[in-house]
Amino acid sequence: LPTEAQRDALEVVLVTPRNPLNIGAAARAMANFGFRRLAVVAPFAPTWREARSAVGAEELLQNAKSTANLAEAVCDATLVIGTGTLTYRRPEQPVVLLPLLAPLIRQELERGGRVALVFGPENHGLTREDLSYCQILVEIPTEAHQPSMNLGQAVAVCLYELALRPQARSIGEKPAAEAYSLPYTEIGAATAASGHLERVAGLIEETMRAAGYSPESMQAANRHDLRLTLRRLSLREQDTRRILGLFRRILWRLKHTPIRDDKSD
Amino acid sequence: LPTEAQRDALEVVLVTPRNPLNIGAAARAMANFGFRRLAVVAPFAPTWREARSAVGAEELLQNAKSTANLAEAVCDATLVIGTGTLTYRRPEQPVVLLPLLAPLIRQELERGGRVALVFGPENHGLTREDLSYCQILVEIPTEAHQPSMNLGQAVAVCLYELALRPQARSIGEKPAAEAYSLPYTEIGAATAASGHLERVAGLIEETMRAAGYSPESMQAANRHDLRLTLRRLSLREQDTRRILGLFRRILWRLKHTPIRDDKSD
Secondary structure, rough: OOOHHHOOEEEEEEEOOOOHHHHHHHHHHHHOOOOEEEEOOOOOOOHHHHHHHOOOOOHHHHHOOOOOOOOHHHOOOOOOEOOOOOOOOOOOEEEEEHHHHHHHHHHHHOOOOOOOEEOOOOOEEEEEEEHHOOOEEEOOOOOOOOOOOOOHHHHHHHHHHHHHOHHHOOOOOOHHHOOOOOOHHHHHHHHHOOOHHHHHHHHHHHHHHHHHHHHHEEEEEHHHHHHHHHHHOOOOOHHHHHHHHHHHHHHHHHHHHOOOOOOHH | OOOHHHHEEEEEEEEEEOOOOHHHHHHHHHHHHHHOEEEEEEEOOHHHHHHHOOOOOOOHHHHOOEEHHHHHHHHOOOOOEOOOOOOOOOOOOOEEEHHHHHHHHHHHHHHHOOEEEEOOOOOOOOOOOHHHOOHHHHHHHOOOOOOOOOHHHHHHHHHHHOOOOHHHHOOOOOOOHHHOHHHHHHHHOOEOOOOHHHHHHHHHHHHHOOOOOOHHHHOOEEEEEEHHHHHOOOOOOHHHHHHHHHHHHOOOOOOOOOOOOOHOO
């Protein structure tokens, strides 16, 4: 059972939910399983108003934060996990079944990490852009012909699995990481927060522009790949500091060195 | 993963749900996890109409059965499981945590048993009378200060746990029955269906009346205890046949033997 402090290091993030009832349902499940940090990304104003003014609205909903975009919501998370149906997509990150991922998330929380569990809107789930902020995707094992879960129910099932008392699982259980080799196993306590990685991505992009890359090569698709790559590397915070230092230096040089004519050499 | 036939031997029973959305949510979770048999006990007519006429109402909802009472709904179940918050009640049956109960339910289905999973109304949950039809109660481990789950979310969490692919649990897991000694372990494949037990209870009651028990001693409280006792015994079908035979004989005797005056001896 994660401690209270550990549970407070897990944030449930709802991206643009459309139905206020679903925000309430997510909050209810969080209260049931002892989680308190809720963020809602770019909610429709009436939806957000209605959800927060619901009769019996929890303290949790009153304390929920609303952010302009997903990057801001997951800014300080060391592990960002995307949820949703993957039937019609080829995922770009490792996909792990919920019962196997839960012990790893608990481990991350025990190590002092900060976890964001991200849920997409009811109609289409997380976009490819949203998913690019995620290190790993979680799959709730559902039926092929009806894979898509109701938002509030998906939140409940995930938090149930995360909050499970260890004694509720059998003794002699191998840690999932041992039984199934996952890329994620490598992520240590000092994994860089999502915000750090975004700073690295931004600086690399600026550097590339300064280095004369054409604007086309810095379009959305490349930005997307860069973001994914940085997350796949499982960078530690000190790695990002080194990378930032390096690129700042390169960038400074690029901006202060006059462009030399090749012929002058 | 239970087979299709095994899953069709599990029935989700909703007792007098008040909110049509919750019936829809339960049906959605059933479709997500591959279950198809839904029974609704004594639904309010408008609730039931609205739930079934909902846009996109599943085939599942169209095929759902509506029964007058819980006894009828669980009539052919060999294992009836009650759900709900037990914080304010002292349960009269064994209570098992959901993750530990799920393997036992799967086992019952594999043996050819028929399982009913019973959910109470949103406001107060299952009554003591409802619970008297249950051999065992399941507890979803929730927080003490917010234990009560939303109906649709509770259904989703239970079915998620029941439908889990075995490989999603670690290898070397001991069966729950071994790790935790449960009264339930004794229940075999031939456990009598709920309807059989009700017939036994009815006949015993009739016999007691015929034997001159005062009407007060056959009031609700005693009926309740009798029902619970019959379930605690884990009777097999052949046991119930023997008991029925015995009590029929006693009853016949009681009705056909003139009352003798003690003094005539």
